[in-house]
Amino acid sequence: MKKTFKLVSLCVMLAALAALFAGCGGSQPAAEKKVEKRVIKVGIGLNEASPQYKGLQKFKEIVEKESKGRLEVNIFANAQLGDDIKMMTQLRAGTLEMTVPSSSPIATLDKKWMVFDLPFLFPNEEVVDKVLDGPVGQKFLDSLSAHGLKGLGYYENGYRQLTNSKREVKEPADVKGLKIRTMENPVHLAAWRLLGANPTPMPFSEVFSAMQQKTIDGQENPSTTNFLQKFYEVQKFNTISNHVYTPFVAMFSKKIWDTLAKEDQDVILKATKEASVWQRKYNRDMMKECEEGMAKNGVTVTKLTPEQQKAFADATAPVAKQFEAEIGADTIKEVMTEIAKYTKK
């Protein structure tokens, strides 16, 4: 009995050794180094027809190509993951990789961003590009790291235009008493109050139904948004006022960013640069068609003359002084100096 036991244990040991050697250098090759695939989830507030979405599709195309598939970009439109403020909170918590909010709600984290909400700040898109793609724009992006965010670059939301369901608006007096939705930003609220409106802040995803239910009379957004989000279905008047230029700010969760390999970070920055230049042009090319689309869908479109526009500029000018302390006099001066540098006399 004892002999048999010894023989069996010897066989078991030999079998185990054989298996061990076979696994170490034997027939099957050493397992390939598992290429770690990373998914980048991007949340945005506008729909799939928007230039914001198209720009991120371009971003996706470049990232997946340049990373040879190691990075995969999944885009979630229509505020599926929440509105701008909610998505920024997710980035800061490290539960969402990326979002591209308007600059205005960033004021809830850092009031200096309200400089971009000063009415009639940028004279035209050419100056916008020079300032945002220059040292001052980069300084704003870098400042996001203090809030758990990595600033990547600027896409374009654009010049904002008023829509409403009550009356044609050609001068500030026409605004009196209108219930206007604004972004969640104190400068916008103050400016519309100066015009005599009754402003109410609201996340973007609630705007369409609020207009439909007539809890608000109007809102203001670039023509690409006003048309492609079908606001003509619930609005009758559209004033082309160009009263504020709003950038979209592409940003990444700093918690997640810091876990990425340098080569992947470089791919994301490069893709943002290329995609944002493409998206700004696409947005601008779409603007005229969208403005005309509002008229084709029964909206009375009123293009303000320079004199009419000046009346709005004069009426809202006091907000610069009113918010100088909160934004920072130095910040306002720095941005205004940069704008003056690129504004042709």
Ligand code: TK8
């Ligand atoms: C979309 C918003 C929107 C903005 C607004 O996420 O809230 O009116 O202009 O485009 O950022």
